Amino acid sequence: MSSSNSDKEAHRSSTHPRIVCGAVPIDYDSKQILLISSRKHQGNWVLPKGGYELSDVRLETAASREAYEEAGVIGQVRNLILSIDDKRPIKTLSDSDPFIPRARYHFFEISVEDLNNTWPESGASFPLRHEGAERVF
Secondary structure, three states: OOOOOOHOOOOOOOOEEEEEEEEEEOOOOOOOEEEEEEOOOOOOOOOOOOEOOOOHOHHHHHHHHHHHHOOOOOEEEEEEEEEEEOEOOEEEEEEEEOEEEEEEEEEEEEEEEEEEEOOOOOOOOOOOOOOOOOEOO
């Protein structure tokens, strides 16, 4: 499901924010939200998220893809929960340029229908002796 680097880079721009789509995977039977271990910050738990890719076509598709790739979530996208801009500016801006956020985040509610035992990023190596992604409700 993962796309090439050229596909991922297609939406990066020095004049527009990077589009990031995230999932809030909810198990309605247990009334819990699924979190995954952070790759960047050992010991932290985060929501699945990642950059919008050309193959995604819609923001909802990107959120669903990220939930599957990072946590093995299979489910239905229900609602847009939050759209928020990064407070940091794009790196290429000068002081005289108008503010452009580095990224724009869109988080979608996903009703968890199933969890795969393995998922695309479950075997990824992590710094500080992390041997793979973890997930927890």
